[in-house]
Amino acid sequence: MPTEPGPTGAAVPSADAPRPRRGYGGLWVALPRDFGxxxxxxPIAVTGLTIVSTxxxxxxxxIALVVGVFLMIAAFYVARGFGVLxxxxxxxTGLAEIAEPDWSRGDREHGFWRATFAPFVDGHYWLYLLHVVVVNPIVSIVSWSLTITWVSTALAGLTGWIWQPFIPDGERDFWLNEWLFERFAPGRPLAWDPVLGERVLEIAIGVLFLLSMPFVFHGLTLLHHxxxxxxxxxxxxxxLEREVAELAASRGAAVQAEDASLRRLERDIHDGPQxxxxxxxxxxxxIERRLDRDPDQAKALVVEARDQAREALDELRALSRGFAPPLLQDRGLASALEALAARSxxxxxxxxxxxxxxxLPAAIERNAYFAAAELLTNAAKHSGATAMRLRVATRDLGSAGRVLDLWVTDNGRGGASAVPGHGLAGLDERVRGLRGQLIVDSPVGGPTMIGAHIPFFPESTADPVV
Structure with missing residues:
Protein backbone atom coordinates (compact mmCIF):
# COMPACT_ATOMS: atom_id res chain seq x y z
CA MET A 1 0.00 0.00 0.00
CA PRO A 2 1.34 3.48 -0.77
CA THR A 3 2.76 5.55 2.03
CA GLU A 4 3.07 9.23 2.74
CA PRO A 5 5.70 10.86 4.97
CA GLY A 6 4.65 11.79 8.46
CA PRO A 7 5.65 15.04 10.07
CA THR A 8 8.84 13.48 11.29
CA GLY A 9 9.77 11.85 8.02
CA ALA A 10 8.49 8.40 8.94
CA ALA A 11 6.31 6.66 6.42
CA VAL A 12 2.70 6.10 7.32
CA PRO A 13 -0.03 4.43 5.24
CA SER A 14 -1.78 6.61 2.72
CA ALA A 15 -5.40 6.41 1.82
CA ASP A 16 -4.60 6.87 -1.87
CA ALA A 17 -4.43 3.63 -3.86
CA PRO A 18 -3.69 3.14 -7.54
CA ARG A 19 -6.81 2.92 -9.63
CA PRO A 20 -7.04 0.14 -12.18
CA ARG A 21 -6.82 1.15 -15.84
CA ARG A 22 -10.07 0.85 -17.76
CA GLY A 23 -10.99 0.80 -21.41
CA TYR A 24 -9.45 -0.63 -24.54
CA GLY A 25 -6.23 1.35 -24.15
CA GLY A 26 -5.75 -0.05 -20.66
CA LEU A 27 -6.10 -3.59 -22.03
CA TRP A 28 -3.33 -2.89 -24.53
CA VAL A 29 -1.10 -1.59 -21.75
CA ALA A 30 -1.71 -4.80 -19.79
CA LEU A 31 -1.28 -7.02 -22.87
CA PRO A 32 2.47 -7.78 -22.38
CA ARG A 33 1.88 -8.88 -18.79
CA ASP A 34 -1.14 -10.99 -19.73
CA PHE A 35 0.81 -12.59 -22.58
CA GLY A 36 3.80 -13.26 -20.31
CA PRO A 43 4.98 -25.27 -19.10
CA ILE A 44 4.60 -24.47 -15.40
CA ALA A 45 1.37 -26.48 -15.15
CA VAL A 46 2.93 -29.52 -16.84
CA THR A 47 5.99 -29.29 -14.60
CA GLY A 48 3.84 -29.07 -11.49
CA LEU A 49 1.61 -31.93 -12.64
CA THR A 50 4.63 -34.15 -13.31
CA ILE A 51 6.40 -33.52 -10.02
CA VAL A 52 3.40 -33.44 -7.69
CA SER A 53 1.55 -36.39 -9.20
CA THR A 54 4.74 -38.47 -9.17
CA ILE A 63 1.47 -45.78 2.09
CA ALA A 64 2.06 -48.96 4.03
CA LEU A 65 5.69 -47.95 4.38
CA VAL A 66 6.89 -44.91 6.29
CA VAL A 67 8.54 -43.45 3.20
CA GLY A 68 5.17 -43.26 1.44
CA VAL A 69 3.76 -40.92 4.06
CA PHE A 70 6.67 -38.55 3.70
CA LEU A 71 6.43 -38.62 -0.09
CA MET A 72 2.79 -37.53 0.18
CA ILE A 73 3.78 -34.78 2.59
CA ALA A 74 6.43 -33.64 0.11
CA ALA A 75 3.76 -33.61 -2.62
CA PHE A 76 1.57 -31.35 -0.46
CA TYR A 77 4.36 -28.87 0.11
CA VAL A 78 5.44 -28.87 -3.54
CA ALA A 79 1.81 -28.28 -4.56
CA ARG A 80 1.71 -25.41 -2.10
CA GLY A 81 4.82 -23.95 -3.74
CA PHE A 82 3.27 -24.12 -7.22
CA GLY A 83 0.06 -22.60 -5.89
CA VAL A 84 1.93 -19.70 -4.33
CA LEU A 85 3.81 -19.27 -7.62
CA THR A 93 -0.51 -9.09 -14.08
CA GLY A 94 -1.92 -6.21 -12.04
CA LEU A 95 -5.20 -7.92 -11.10
CA ALA A 96 -6.65 -7.79 -7.61
CA GLU A 97 -4.28 -9.36 -5.11
CA ILE A 98 -5.20 -12.81 -3.81
CA ALA A 99 -4.63 -13.27 -0.08
CA GLU A 100 -2.67 -16.42 0.73
CA PRO A 101 -3.93 -18.74 3.47
CA ASP A 102 -2.47 -18.48 6.94
CA TRP A 103 -0.38 -21.63 6.87
CA SER A 104 0.58 -21.45 10.56
CA ARG A 105 -2.83 -20.75 12.05
CA GLY A 106 -4.13 -22.54 15.12
CA ASP A 107 -2.23 -25.01 17.26
CA ARG A 108 -1.48 -27.45 14.47
CA GLU A 109 1.94 -25.94 13.84
CA HIS A 110 3.13 -26.31 17.45
CA GLY A 111 5.78 -28.99 17.51
CA PHE A 112 7.69 -30.84 14.79
CA TRP A 113 5.25 -33.68 14.23
CA ARG A 114 2.19 -31.46 14.14
CA ALA A 115 3.88 -29.21 11.61
CA THR A 116 4.96 -32.21 9.55
CA PHE A 117 1.54 -33.84 9.33
CA ALA A 118 -0.47 -30.59 9.16
CA PRO A 119 -1.15 -30.93 5.38
CA PHE A 120 -3.30 -34.02 5.95
CA VAL A 121 -5.80 -32.06 8.06
CA ASP A 122 -5.57 -28.69 6.31
CA GLY A 123 -8.09 -28.27 3.51
CA HIS A 124 -5.92 -25.70 1.76
CA TYR A 125 -3.25 -28.30 1.00
CA TRP A 126 -5.83 -30.58 -0.62
CA LEU A 127 -7.20 -27.71 -2.70
CA TYR A 128 -3.69 -26.74 -3.80
CA LEU A 129 -3.02 -30.38 -4.71
CA LEU A 130 -6.26 -30.55 -6.73
CA HIS A 131 -5.39 -27.29 -8.46
CA VAL A 132 -1.90 -28.44 -9.47
CA VAL A 133 -2.78 -32.01 -10.48
CA VAL A 134 -6.21 -31.59 -12.13
CA VAL A 135 -7.62 -28.09 -12.59
CA ASN A 136 -4.61 -26.02 -13.63
CA PRO A 137 -3.33 -28.47 -16.28
CA ILE A 138 -6.75 -28.64 -17.97
CA VAL A 139 -7.35 -24.89 -17.89
CA SER A 140 -3.76 -24.16 -18.90
CA ILE A 141 -3.96 -26.36 -21.98
CA VAL A 142 -7.05 -24.46 -23.14
CA SER A 143 -5.69 -20.98 -22.36
CA TRP A 144 -2.23 -21.75 -23.74
CA SER A 145 -3.67 -23.19 -26.96
CA LEU A 146 -5.90 -20.15 -27.47
CA THR A 147 -2.95 -17.84 -26.77
CA ILE A 148 -0.76 -19.56 -29.36
CA THR A 149 -3.65 -19.64 -31.84
CA TRP A 150 -4.36 -15.92 -31.50
CA VAL A 151 -0.73 -14.88 -31.71
CA SER A 152 0.11 -17.12 -34.65
CA THR A 153 -3.04 -16.20 -36.57
CA ALA A 154 -2.48 -12.47 -36.05
CA LEU A 155 1.18 -12.66 -37.07
CA ALA A 156 0.53 -14.97 -40.03
CA GLY A 157 -2.32 -12.83 -41.31
CA LEU A 158 -0.42 -9.55 -41.05
CA THR A 159 2.88 -10.82 -42.44
CA GLY A 160 1.77 -13.56 -44.81
CA TRP A 161 1.91 -11.26 -47.86
CA ILE A 162 5.65 -10.90 -47.21
CA TRP A 163 6.76 -14.52 -46.98
CA GLN A 164 4.03 -16.55 -48.73
CA PRO A 165 5.18 -15.62 -52.27
CA PHE A 166 8.42 -17.49 -51.53
CA ILE A 167 6.56 -20.70 -50.68
CA PRO A 168 5.53 -22.75 -53.73
CA ASP A 169 1.77 -23.40 -53.82
CA GLY A 170 2.01 -26.31 -56.24
CA GLU A 171 -1.34 -27.14 -57.79
CA ARG A 172 -3.39 -25.36 -55.11
CA ASP A 173 -7.02 -25.40 -56.10
CA PHE A 174 -8.69 -24.16 -52.89
CA TRP A 175 -8.82 -20.48 -51.97
CA LEU A 176 -10.76 -19.43 -48.93
CA ASN A 177 -11.84 -16.08 -50.39
CA GLU A 178 -13.16 -17.84 -53.51
CA TRP A 179 -15.05 -20.39 -51.43
CA LEU A 180 -16.64 -17.64 -49.28
CA PHE A 181 -17.63 -15.66 -52.37
CA GLU A 182 -19.35 -18.71 -53.87
CA ARG A 183 -21.30 -19.23 -50.64
CA PHE A 184 -22.53 -15.63 -50.46
CA ALA A 185 -22.91 -15.03 -54.24
CA PRO A 186 -23.53 -18.40 -55.88
CA GLY A 187 -23.31 -18.49 -59.69
CA ARG A 188 -21.53 -15.16 -60.06
CA PRO A 189 -17.99 -15.09 -61.47
CA LEU A 190 -15.13 -14.03 -59.21
CA ALA A 191 -14.19 -10.45 -60.08
CA TRP A 192 -10.62 -10.50 -58.68
CA ASP A 193 -7.53 -12.61 -58.65
CA PRO A 194 -8.01 -15.35 -55.99
CA VAL A 195 -4.36 -15.06 -54.91
CA LEU A 196 -4.73 -11.31 -54.26
CA GLY A 197 -8.07 -11.91 -52.59
CA GLU A 198 -6.48 -14.53 -50.37
CA ARG A 199 -3.81 -12.05 -49.25
CA VAL A 200 -6.40 -9.37 -48.47
CA LEU A 201 -8.55 -11.87 -46.55
CA GLU A 202 -5.54 -13.04 -44.54
CA ILE A 203 -4.67 -9.45 -43.62
CA ALA A 204 -8.29 -8.82 -42.55
CA ILE A 205 -8.27 -11.95 -40.39
CA GLY A 206 -4.90 -10.91 -38.90
CA VAL A 207 -6.23 -7.44 -38.07
CA LEU A 208 -9.36 -8.96 -36.51
CA PHE A 209 -7.31 -11.30 -34.31
CA LEU A 210 -4.91 -8.48 -33.41
CA LEU A 211 -7.69 -6.13 -32.38
CA SER A 212 -9.42 -8.81 -30.31
CA MET A 213 -6.19 -10.05 -28.73
CA PRO A 214 -6.34 -7.76 -25.62
CA PHE A 215 -9.87 -8.96 -24.82
CA VAL A 216 -8.98 -12.63 -25.29
CA PHE A 217 -5.74 -12.47 -23.30
CA HIS A 218 -7.29 -10.49 -20.48
CA GLY A 219 -10.29 -12.82 -20.37
CA LEU A 220 -8.05 -15.89 -20.15
CA THR A 221 -6.00 -14.25 -17.39
CA LEU A 222 -9.21 -13.41 -15.54
CA LEU A 223 -10.25 -17.06 -15.85
CA HIS A 224 -7.06 -18.16 -14.11
CA HIS A 225 -7.57 -15.42 -11.51
CA LEU A 240 -13.00 -13.52 10.62
CA GLU A 241 -10.94 -15.78 12.86
CA ARG A 242 -7.94 -13.43 12.62
CA GLU A 243 -10.20 -10.45 13.26
CA VAL A 244 -11.57 -12.04 16.41
CA ALA A 245 -8.07 -12.99 17.59
CA GLU A 246 -6.75 -9.46 16.96
CA LEU A 247 -9.74 -7.94 18.73
CA ALA A 248 -9.25 -10.23 21.71
CA ALA A 249 -5.53 -9.41 21.81
CA SER A 250 -6.17 -5.67 21.56
CA ARG A 251 -8.75 -5.75 24.34
CA GLY A 252 -6.41 -7.85 26.46
CA ALA A 253 -3.66 -5.30 25.90
CA ALA A 254 -6.07 -2.51 26.82
CA VAL A 255 -7.07 -4.24 30.02
CA GLN A 256 -3.42 -4.79 30.95
CA ALA A 257 -2.57 -1.17 30.19
CA GLU A 258 -5.49 0.07 32.28
CA ASP A 259 -4.53 -2.24 35.13
CA ALA A 260 -0.94 -1.02 35.02
CA SER A 261 -2.12 2.60 35.00
CA LEU A 262 -4.34 2.03 38.02
CA ARG A 263 -1.54 0.31 39.95
CA ARG A 264 0.85 3.14 39.11
CA LEU A 265 -1.72 5.75 40.16
CA GLU A 266 -2.36 3.88 43.42
CA ARG A 267 1.38 3.71 44.13
CA ASP A 268 1.89 7.38 43.34
CA ILE A 269 -0.99 8.44 45.60
CA HIS A 270 0.27 6.24 48.42
CA ASP A 271 3.88 7.43 48.15
CA GLY A 272 3.05 11.08 47.58
CA PRO A 273 -0.09 12.96 48.65
CA GLN A 274 -1.21 10.35 51.16
CA ILE A 287 -0.04 22.60 66.78
CA GLU A 288 -3.26 22.09 68.72
CA ARG A 289 -1.37 20.80 71.78
CA ARG A 290 1.31 23.53 71.78
CA LEU A 291 -0.80 26.52 70.76
CA ASP A 292 -1.28 27.70 74.38
CA ARG A 293 2.02 26.55 75.90
CA ASP A 294 4.47 27.50 73.11
CA PRO A 295 2.92 29.87 70.53
CA ASP A 296 6.27 30.49 68.75
CA GLN A 297 6.86 26.81 68.11
CA ALA A 298 3.22 26.38 67.09
CA LYS A 299 3.67 29.22 64.59
CA ALA A 300 6.69 27.47 63.07
CA LEU A 301 4.69 24.25 62.79
CA VAL A 302 1.90 26.17 61.01
CA VAL A 303 4.42 27.28 58.36
CA GLU A 304 5.58 23.66 57.89
CA ALA A 305 1.96 22.47 57.66
CA ARG A 306 1.24 25.08 55.03
CA ASP A 307 4.24 23.87 53.00
CA GLN A 308 3.05 20.28 53.36
CA ALA A 309 -0.43 21.27 52.15
CA ARG A 310 1.01 23.14 49.16
CA GLU A 311 3.25 20.23 48.17
CA ALA A 312 0.38 17.77 48.51
CA LEU A 313 -1.75 20.01 46.31
CA ASP A 314 1.01 20.19 43.68
CA GLU A 315 1.34 16.42 43.65
CA LEU A 316 -2.43 15.97 43.33
CA ARG A 317 -2.44 18.37 40.40
CA ALA A 318 0.34 16.39 38.75
CA LEU A 319 -1.54 13.14 39.28
CA SER A 320 -4.77 14.63 37.96
CA ARG A 321 -3.16 14.89 34.55
CA GLY A 322 -3.83 11.17 34.27
CA PHE A 323 -7.55 11.98 34.20
CA ALA A 324 -9.43 13.66 31.41
CA PRO A 325 -9.39 17.43 32.08
CA PRO A 326 -12.65 19.41 31.87
CA LEU A 327 -11.21 21.32 28.90
CA LEU A 328 -11.09 18.07 26.88
CA GLN A 329 -14.75 17.39 27.55
CA ASP A 330 -15.86 20.97 26.97
CA ARG A 331 -13.81 22.12 23.96
CA GLY A 332 -12.37 18.94 22.42
CA LEU A 333 -8.97 17.40 21.80
CA ALA A 334 -7.40 20.29 19.89
CA SER A 335 -7.89 22.80 22.72
CA ALA A 336 -6.85 20.29 25.38
CA LEU A 337 -3.61 19.49 23.52
CA GLU A 338 -2.90 23.19 23.06
CA ALA A 339 -3.26 23.73 26.82
CA LEU A 340 -1.11 20.64 27.48
CA ALA A 341 1.64 22.01 25.24
CA ALA A 342 1.46 25.40 26.98
CA ARG A 343 1.94 23.80 30.41
CA SER A 344 5.03 21.84 29.39
CA LEU A 360 -13.66 12.14 17.30
CA PRO A 361 -15.31 9.58 19.58
CA ALA A 362 -14.86 10.36 23.26
CA ALA A 363 -12.65 7.30 23.84
CA ILE A 364 -10.30 8.33 21.02
CA GLU A 365 -10.03 11.89 22.35
CA ARG A 366 -9.36 10.71 25.89
CA ASN A 367 -6.69 8.18 24.92
CA ALA A 368 -5.03 10.55 22.45
CA TYR A 369 -4.79 13.16 25.22
CA PHE A 370 -3.26 10.61 27.62
CA ALA A 371 -0.78 9.52 24.94
CA ALA A 372 0.29 13.09 24.25
CA ALA A 373 0.63 13.85 27.97
CA GLU A 374 2.71 10.70 28.49
CA LEU A 375 5.00 11.44 25.55
CA LEU A 376 5.56 15.07 26.49
CA THR A 377 6.20 14.17 30.13
CA ASN A 378 8.69 11.44 29.20
CA ALA A 379 10.52 13.73 26.81
CA ALA A 380 10.72 16.52 29.37
CA LYS A 381 12.01 14.19 32.10
CA HIS A 382 14.36 11.83 30.30
CA SER A 383 15.42 13.14 26.89
CA GLY A 384 17.30 16.29 27.84
CA ALA A 385 15.49 18.09 25.03
CA THR A 386 15.36 21.86 24.70
CA ALA A 387 12.48 21.91 22.19
CA MET A 388 9.61 19.63 21.28
CA ARG A 389 6.96 19.48 18.61
CA LEU A 390 3.42 18.14 18.97
CA ARG A 391 1.41 17.50 15.81
CA VAL A 392 -2.07 16.01 15.55
CA ALA A 393 -3.83 15.25 12.27
CA THR A 394 -6.53 13.05 10.78
CA ARG A 395 -6.48 11.04 7.55
CA ASP A 396 -9.46 9.75 5.57
CA LEU A 397 -9.31 6.06 4.58
CA GLY A 398 -12.64 6.02 2.78
CA SER A 399 -14.81 3.07 3.74
CA ALA A 400 -12.15 1.96 6.25
CA GLY A 401 -12.83 5.01 8.41
CA ARG A 402 -10.20 7.52 9.48
CA VAL A 403 -6.91 7.56 11.34
CA LEU A 404 -5.78 9.97 14.04
CA ASP A 405 -2.04 10.67 13.76
CA LEU A 406 -0.32 11.98 16.88
CA TRP A 407 3.39 12.84 16.59
CA VAL A 408 5.78 14.03 19.29
CA THR A 409 9.30 15.02 18.26
CA ASP A 410 12.14 16.24 20.47
CA ASN A 411 15.77 17.21 19.94
CA GLY A 412 17.02 15.22 22.93
CA ARG A 413 19.64 12.53 23.29
CA GLY A 414 17.50 9.71 21.82
CA GLY A 415 17.74 6.04 22.71
CA ALA A 416 14.07 5.69 23.74
CA SER A 417 12.51 2.23 23.45
CA ALA A 418 9.40 0.42 24.60
CA VAL A 419 10.99 -1.53 27.46
CA PRO A 420 8.47 -3.76 29.32
CA GLY A 421 7.34 -2.18 32.55
CA HIS A 422 8.13 1.39 31.46
CA GLY A 423 6.06 4.23 30.09
CA LEU A 424 6.39 3.59 26.37
CA ALA A 425 5.50 -0.09 26.77
CA GLY A 426 2.31 0.83 28.61
CA LEU A 427 1.53 3.44 25.99
CA ASP A 428 2.06 0.86 23.25
CA GLU A 429 -0.42 -1.45 24.97
CA ARG A 430 -2.94 1.38 25.26
CA VAL A 431 -2.62 2.21 21.55
CA ARG A 432 -2.87 -1.44 20.53
CA GLY A 433 -5.96 -1.68 22.69
CA LEU A 434 -7.50 0.82 20.28
CA ARG A 435 -6.28 -1.32 17.35
CA GLY A 436 -3.71 1.33 16.56
CA GLN A 437 0.05 1.40 16.14
CA LEU A 438 2.85 3.12 18.05
CA ILE A 439 5.97 3.96 16.04
CA VAL A 440 9.19 4.74 17.92
CA ASP A 441 12.16 6.14 15.99
CA SER A 442 14.81 7.19 18.49
CA PRO A 443 18.42 6.63 17.40
CA VAL A 444 21.16 7.27 19.93
CA GLY A 445 22.01 10.95 19.74
CA GLY A 446 18.50 11.89 18.69
CA PRO A 447 16.20 13.19 17.53
CA THR A 448 13.33 11.12 18.91
CA MET A 449 10.19 10.76 16.81
CA ILE A 450 7.20 8.87 18.24
CA GLY A 451 3.89 8.54 16.45
CA ALA A 452 0.59 7.04 17.57
CA HIS A 453 -1.82 6.09 14.78
CA ILE A 454 -5.32 5.30 16.01
CA PRO A 455 -8.13 4.26 13.62
CA PHE A 456 -11.69 5.43 14.24
CA PHE A 457 -15.05 6.01 12.58
CA PRO A 458 -16.44 9.56 12.89
CA GLU A 459 -19.98 8.29 13.46
CA SER A 460 -18.91 5.83 16.15
CA THR A 461 -20.16 6.53 19.62
CA ALA A 462 -19.08 3.28 21.27
CA ASP A 463 -16.45 3.44 23.98
CA PRO A 464 -13.92 0.64 23.67
CA VAL A 465 -12.69 -0.99 26.84
CA VAL A 466 -9.59 1.07 27.58
Missing part, protein backbone atom coordinates in the same frame (compact mmCIF):
# COMPACT_ATOMS: atom_id res chain seq x y z
CA UNK A 37 1.51 -14.94 -17.81
CA UNK A 38 -0.34 -17.06 -20.38
CA UNK A 39 2.66 -18.18 -22.42
CA UNK A 40 4.32 -19.62 -19.29
CA UNK A 41 1.14 -21.17 -17.93
CA UNK A 42 1.23 -24.58 -19.60
CA UNK A 55 5.36 -37.72 -5.50
CA UNK A 56 1.74 -38.10 -4.40
CA UNK A 57 0.81 -41.31 -6.21
CA UNK A 58 4.16 -42.92 -5.49
CA UNK A 59 3.66 -42.09 -1.82
CA UNK A 60 0.07 -43.37 -2.02
CA UNK A 61 1.33 -46.67 -3.43
CA UNK A 62 3.88 -46.92 -0.63
CA UNK A 86 0.45 -18.99 -9.41
CA UNK A 87 -0.66 -16.29 -6.95
CA UNK A 88 2.60 -14.36 -7.44
CA UNK A 89 2.32 -14.58 -11.23
CA UNK A 90 -1.26 -13.33 -11.11
CA UNK A 91 -0.11 -10.47 -8.89
CA UNK A 92 2.36 -9.45 -11.60
CA UNK A 226 -11.13 -16.54 -10.73
CA UNK A 227 -10.03 -20.16 -10.36
CA UNK A 228 -7.08 -19.19 -8.16
CA UNK A 229 -9.29 -16.99 -6.00
CA UNK A 230 -11.69 -19.89 -5.48
CA UNK A 231 -9.07 -22.57 -4.80
CA UNK A 232 -5.87 -20.86 -3.61
CA UNK A 233 -7.08 -17.86 -1.61
CA UNK A 234 -7.64 -17.68 2.13
CA UNK A 235 -11.17 -18.44 3.29
CA UNK A 236 -13.42 -15.73 4.65
CA UNK A 237 -13.76 -17.67 7.88
CA UNK A 238 -9.99 -17.33 8.37
CA UNK A 239 -10.22 -13.56 8.02
CA UNK A 275 2.06 10.53 53.09
CA UNK A 276 1.99 14.31 53.07
CA UNK A 277 -1.61 14.40 54.29
CA UNK A 278 -0.71 12.04 57.15
CA UNK A 279 2.21 14.32 58.03
CA UNK A 280 -0.13 17.34 57.83
CA UNK A 281 -2.60 15.66 60.20
CA UNK A 282 0.17 14.97 62.71
CA UNK A 283 1.46 18.55 62.46
CA UNK A 284 -2.02 19.96 63.06
CA UNK A 285 -2.41 17.74 66.15
CA UNK A 286 0.96 19.00 67.46
CA UNK A 345 8.30 22.69 31.11
CA UNK A 346 10.04 22.37 27.72
CA UNK A 347 8.89 24.68 24.87
CA UNK A 348 6.47 22.83 22.60
CA UNK A 349 5.51 23.84 19.05
CA UNK A 350 1.91 22.73 18.60
CA UNK A 351 0.39 22.01 15.18
CA UNK A 352 -3.25 21.08 14.63
CA UNK A 353 -4.08 19.52 11.25
CA UNK A 354 -7.28 17.70 12.19
CA UNK A 355 -10.16 17.79 9.75
CA UNK A 356 -13.04 19.83 11.21
CA UNK A 357 -15.64 17.46 9.67
CA UNK A 358 -14.36 14.38 11.51
CA UNK A 359 -15.65 14.50 15.11
Missing amino acids: FLILTM LFFTGLGL EIVRLRW VIARGMLAAWRSEA QRLVRLQMDLAT TVPVAYENAMAPDAP
